[in-house]
Amino acid sequence: MAxxxxxxxxxxxxxxxxxxxxxxxxxxxxxxxxxHIKYKQGVNVxxxxxxxxxxxxxxxxxxxxxxxxxxxxxxxxxxxxxVELQEDHHRKALLV
Amino acid sequence: MAxxxxxxxxxxxxxxxxxxxxxxxxxxxxxxxxxHIKYKQGVNVxxxxxxxxxxxxxxxxxxxxxxxxxxxxxxxxxxxxxVELQEDHHRKALLV
Numbered sequence: 001m002a003x004x005x006x007x008x009x010x011x012x013x014x015x016x017x018x019x020x021x022x023x024x025x026x027x028x029x030x031x032x033x034x035x036h037i038k039y040k041q042g043v044n045v046x047x048x049x050x051x052x053x054x055x056x057x058x059x060x061x062x063x064x065x066x067x068x069x070x071x072x073x074x075x076x077x078x079x080x081x082x083v084e085l086q087e088d089h090h091r092k093a094l095l096v
Numbered sequence: 097m098a099x100x101x102x103x104x105x106x107x108x109x110x111x112x113x114x115x116x117x118x119x120x121x122x123x124x125x126x127x128x129x130x131x132h133i134k135y136k137q138g139v140n141v142x143x144x145x146x147x148x149x150x151x152x153x154x155x156x157x158x159x160x161x162x163x164x165x166x167x168x169x170x171x172x173x174x175x176x177x178x179v180e181l182q183e184d185h186h187r188k189a190l191l192v
Contacts, residue, residue, distance in 0.1 A: 002133045009130045010146075014153065016123045017171070021154050023119065024170060027112045028161045034105045037098045050106075057110065058117050065124045070177050074120060075113070077173045081166045 028082050035086035045086050051079055124178050131182035141182050147175055 035045045058075055059068045066074075131141045154171055155164045162170075 002137060006130055006133055009126050009133075013123065013126050013130070014150070016119055016126065017150055017154055018157055020116070020119050020123065020171075020174070021157060021167065023112055023116050024167070025158070025160060025162055027109065027116065030105050030109050030112065032161060034102055034109070037102055037105075041098060054110070054113055058113055061114055061117060062121070064121060065128060065181060066121055066177065070181070071117065071120070074170075074173055074177060075116075077170055078116070081162065081170060085161060085166070 024078060024081075027078065028085055031082040032086060032089065035089070039090055045090075046083050054079075120174060120177075123174065124181055127178040128182060128185065131185070135186055141186075142179050150175075 038045050055072050055075060058071055062068055062071050134141050151168050151171060154167055158164055158167050
């Protein structure tokens with residue numbers, strides 16, 4: 001019985017994983033679009049004030065079970081990966 | 097015009113952030129449920145084989161713009177946070 005429950009929960013987890021995957025890639029695409037506009041304007045892509053605001057908004061909406069420190073840690077990793085993706089994109093553009 | 101576009105994209109980003117927040121917390125809740133069942137069975141909560149399978153499934157479904165290494169890196173952080181949450185939960189249970 002308990003093993004059936006685990007199987008069911010694992011299927012649910014796989015589903016959530018794929019939804020998360022789609023969302024982080026969607027996030028990366030939006031950040032790329034923003035980066036593209038900023039790049040044309042000659043504005044720096046990384047904006048620490050905006051990043052701080054987003055983290056504050058996330059903490060304000062956090063209902064758990066993750067605590068705020070964990071939410072911030074995970075999102076900082078996602079933000080960093082998005083910034084690196086843009087930098088990589090523009091570095092390649094410069095090489096063309 | 098470009099600034100309006102950035103504003104619109106930022107709103108979209110805020111929306112995606114909150115969806116991501118809900119999903120990582122949903123994931124944490126499911127992992128807690130699995131952990132609870134495993135704990136009662138006396139089975140170790142951390143399962144490296146299952147973790148590897150999940151990463152392979154994610155890479156197989158990855159359509160970018162994030163590359164597979166980045167997807168793996170972000171998800172490993174999420175997995176680690178979920179395991180820590182369970183360990184913390186059971187440590188507290190032992191102290192009661």
